[in-house]
Amino acid sequence: MSVNTTLTGAEIRARFLDFFVSKGHVKVPSSSLVPHNDPTVLLTTAGMQQMIPYFLGRETPPATRLTSAQKCFRTTDIDIVGNQRTLTFFEMLGNFSVGDYFKREAITFAWEFLTKVLGLPADKLYPTVHPEDDEAPAIWTEVSGIPDETIVRLEDNWWGPPGASGPCGPDSEIYYDRGPEHGCGRPDCKPGCDCERFLEIWNLVFMQYYQDFDGTREPLPRKNIDTGMGLERLTMVLQGRESVFETDLYRPIIDHFAGLTGTEYGKDPKTDVSLRVIADHARALVFLAADGVLPSNEGRGYIFRRVLRRAVRHGKLLGLDKPFLSIAADTVINLLGDYYTELRQKRDRIVEVLSMEEKKFSQTLNTGLQLLNELLTELNKKQERVIPGEQVFKLYDTHGFPVELTQEIAAEQGFTIDTAGFEEAMQRQQERSRAASQFVQKQDDRVLTEILQRHGPTEFTGYQGVAGNGKVLALVVDSQEAEDISAPQQALLILDSTPFYAESGGQIGDRGTIQGPMGLFEVQDTRRPIKGLIVHYGKLTEGHLRVGDEVQASVIGDRREDTMRNHSATHLLHKALRDLLGPQVEQRGSLVEPERLRFDFSSPRPLTPSEIAQVDAQVNRWIRADYPVHINVMPLQEAMQTGAMALFGEKYDDVVRVVSMGSSKELCGGTHCASTGQIGIFVTVQEGSVAAGVRRIEALTGRAAEAYLRQRSALVDTLATKLQVQPDKLEARIELLQQDLAAARRQIEQYQREAAQQQAETLASRAQDVSGVPVVAAVAQVANDKVLREMGDMVRAKLNQPAVVVVAAAFGERVAIQASVDPVLTKRGLHAGKLAAAVGQRLGGKGGGRPDSAQGGGKNKAEMGAALDLVPVLVKENLK
Structure with missing residues (x-):
């Protein structure tokens, strides 16, 4: 079947999805460009990101076979977008198996779709595999008839997670041969070459491991399949274009703006770059805005702003002096809105965001360009x-x-x-x-002091509840009093009375809202910057607010309750530590938040695990006893006489609050539970040092503790299921596995040495004679640096005469070198360190060492052959 060059990008997307639906896959919609529950990446960069929870067994997939067209955004090459190939936004076509099928089916599906559904010539398709994957090439030969010797092995055929950790595995990339006219002309040109001849169009990832942050890998409970094929590249191949920008996925945008600016695409390289930038960036910005990304100075908002500014600048280069991104947005929406329906639904919002940001930046750009051009002119004059x-x-x-x-x-x-x-x-x-x-x-x-002098101290009503009425006494904006504020102004707001607790005694300030007759103020923090005055820090999110308004103040109730649980638990923890370790234990600091508590105390040594368990047990006994929490206000001296504990270094008023629960009695101004039973549960999660003689305990209570214990229990159950034992047998099972692992590693090391010995014999048999000296300069297939270092001595031993041995091996992205020179030959002018340095330099790295033994390396794997070819030349030049 011949290639169908009349297919549009939309038709190619549809054919892909329909094909995999016919193979039992369920079509799932594209996930947002803002990753869901994945803090490791700012934006969705691959089609499989929404599948990660399924691959890890954390969520149940809608089916075990899935397919999607996923919108993706990659930020690594923003500065070079404008060339013929680089994109920020693109669509990734993918089919996924969650523990269903594996390599054979993935390869069979790919070959059928490319050759039968799309009609790509079989002799133009070149699969590649990972060097250690012996299964994939055999399947490729069986399915496609491609001889094993023509299947290229590439170290890069390994797919890692989009963040620092996640599912991973070997992959098989399918390349399309664009013809020798696009190549470098070298006889060894093949897939993986840096030239433009072989274009990767599809990547089949055999997802079978989980990679941790430290790089260690463990087998996944189930083997999975993740494939990714860029729609833009595939469309370029099928439509017979030289660049993705010449396909129907981009040309309507390019042609529209070429017409607006009186240019023609393909006539002027400079204007072509700007037209490509606008085409890519317009697509990217529309999709970012549709997914709720707004311009800002950090995170994904900064990426949005950076892309928009670059687009505006290239619009200026084309002569677009008026705002044009809203026009670009409509062009993109008309082009892609039929499939990505959210673009049409959110059209007005997209245009509004782009227009406002473009207007804001245009004046900045004009001024900056003028100043920069003047500066460059001056520098030019000075050469x-x-x-x-x-x-x-x-x-x-x-x-x-x-x-x-x-x-x-x-x-x-x-x-x-x-x-x-x-x-x-x-x-x-x-x-x-x-x-x-x-x-x-x-x-x-200064301003707040004047307000306090004028109105007196704030009445705190928060001990009685989390809501209350009040009156706006003052508003402060940019260190100046204001009579009124309008949304979205930031301000400091002071009421005559408030239920908001101001940060004090380790307890953080409350958050919530203050509702006025014409406006809503969001309280982001509450503090007492000067004694007597409670200040609400935040911004007006709706309407207007003025001095004198009667308002309703509402603290976020759940947040306050979680904070009270942690505060009351802190008192019990303090008492438990003193009971266990002695009265020398003194509180040296604390932090009470809704999510956790942190307690610093004096101790010359760490707590043992047994002591931590005893503390937890005691605190939880007091919680179950459900002691009432009593609050008494009394003179400081009287409070001290009752045995109430004052905190180290704290200054107290003449009248204090005494908080009692069970045998704990402390001076405290914070908010607390009504009884200890409301704390729920107490769990220590960490104990460590913060300074000489000061230890820190971090603990959880209530909802956070429940979630923590539930997560730990689920982890134990998951591990027990994986290891096929009851949870109480886990420890014994793990010890056995560790023993098995140690034995397996010893056996592997023995196999590696035996394999290295056999390889050494082969390399020795291929030694070159250079002025009477045997020289071996070759690539070795070894597992690690240790075996490589031993290889030189092994080869010299096989030769059984003074010789020079330089062996190199590729490990991931780097190449390692080991050079060995017999001591007899070092006296004749040969130096292993100099050989390693020369070879390392050719590899883009360095090397060095002793005259008889040296190491080196680099990252330019393509130069391995040429680098090793230097060795006999250097031996001949330096041999005396």
Whole structure:
């Protein structure tokens, strides 16, 4: 069957999904570009990210066979988008098996779809595999008829997780041969070559391991399949185009803006770059905005802002002086909105976000470009090619001109920027900002003192509940009193009475809302910056608020209750530690939050596991006893006479609150449970050192403790299921596995040595004669650096005469070298360290060592053959 070049991108997407539905897969919609419950990445970068919970067994999939077209965003190459191939936003077609089928079915499906459904010529398709995967090439030969010797083994055929940890495994990449006219002309050109001839179109990942943060891998409970095929590349191949930008997925955008600017795509390389930037970035921005990403100065919001600014700048280069991104948005929505229906549903919101941000940046861009061009003209006159860091910082700090744009524009005109100087200027500014912040704090304190003198102290009503009425006494904006505020202004708000607890005694401040007749104020923190005055820090999210308004103050109830549980538990913990370790235990600090409690105490040594267990048991006994919590207000002296405990270094008023629960009695102004039973449960999660003679306990109560114990119980059950034992037999089972693992490692090491010995014999038989000296310079297939270091001695032993041996091996992304020279030959001018250095340099790295033994390495695996070819030449040149 011949290739169908008339298929549109949308038709290709549909054919892919329909094919896999016909093979029993369930079609699932694309997940958001904002990853769900995955803090390891800012944006969705691969089609399998929404499948990770299924692969790990954390969630039940809708079916064991799934297929999707997933929107993806990758940020690593934003600065070079505009060339013929690089994209930020793209669509990934994928089929997935969650413990259902594995390599054979994945390969069979891929071959059938490419050759029969799409009609790609079989002789144009080249599968590659991982060197250690012997199963995949055999299946490829059986399914496709491709001879084993033409299936390329590539070290890069290993798929890792999108973040630091996650599912992983070997993969099989399918390359399409675009023809020798796109190649480098070398006789050894093949898939994996850096030239443009062989284009990877599909990656079949055999997901069978879980990789931890430290790089260790464990087999997954079930083997899974994850495949990914870029729709844009596949469309380029099927439509016979030289670039993805020439396909129907981009040309409508490019042609629209070429028409607006009076240009024609393909006529001028400079305008072509700008048209490609707008086409890619417009698609990216529309999808980011549709998924709720808004411009900001951090995280994914900064990525949005950076992409938008780059698009606006290239629009200016094309002569688009008026805002144009709303037009671009509509073009993208019309192009892709039939499949991604959220684009049409959120069209108005997308356009609004893009228009507002573009308008905000346009003036900045005009001013910055003018100043930058003047600066480059001046540097040109002085024949200087580096923009001083101070000038780059001034453009950034004073005029808001992004550093990335300065760097990109500079590079286009043959300039670089002084990065170190920029960072120094940034650091100096940060120091000035910190000083200014302290000044603002002093200004705030001055204003707040005046308010306190005028109105008197705030009445705290929070001991009675989490809601109450009050009156706005004052509003402070930018260290100045204000009569009123409007959304979305930030402000400090002072009431005559409030249920909000101000941060004090280790307990953090309350959050919640203050509702006025015409506005809603969101309280983000509550503090007492000066004695007597409770200040609500936050912003008005709706409407207007003015001094004198009667308001309803509402604390977030669940948050307050969780905090009270932790505060009351802190008192019980203090008492339990003193009972167990002695009266020398003193509290040295605490933090009481809704999520956890932290308690610092004096102790010259760590607590033993047994002591921690005793403390937990005692605290939980007191919780089950459900002691009532009594609050008494009395003179300080009287409180001390009752045995109430005062905290080390704390200053108290003449009248204090005494909080009693069971045998615990402390001076405390915080909020507490009505009885100890309301704490629920107490669990210590960590004990450690914070300073000399000071230890720290972190613990959980209530809901957080329940979640923690449930998670631990689920982990034990999961491990027991994996190891096929009852939970109480886990420890014994793990000990047996550790013994088996140690024995297996010893056996593997023995096999590796035996294999290395056989390989050494083969390498020795291929030694070259260089001026009467046997020289071996070859690639060795070994498991690790240790075996490689032994290889040189093994080969020399096999030769049984003075010789030179240089062996190299690839380990992942790097190449390691071991050079060995017989001591007899070192006296004749040969030096292993110099050989290692020369070979390492050719590999893009370095090397060195003793005259008889040396190591080195680099990262340029493509140069391994050429680097080893240097060895006999160097031996001949240096041999005396």
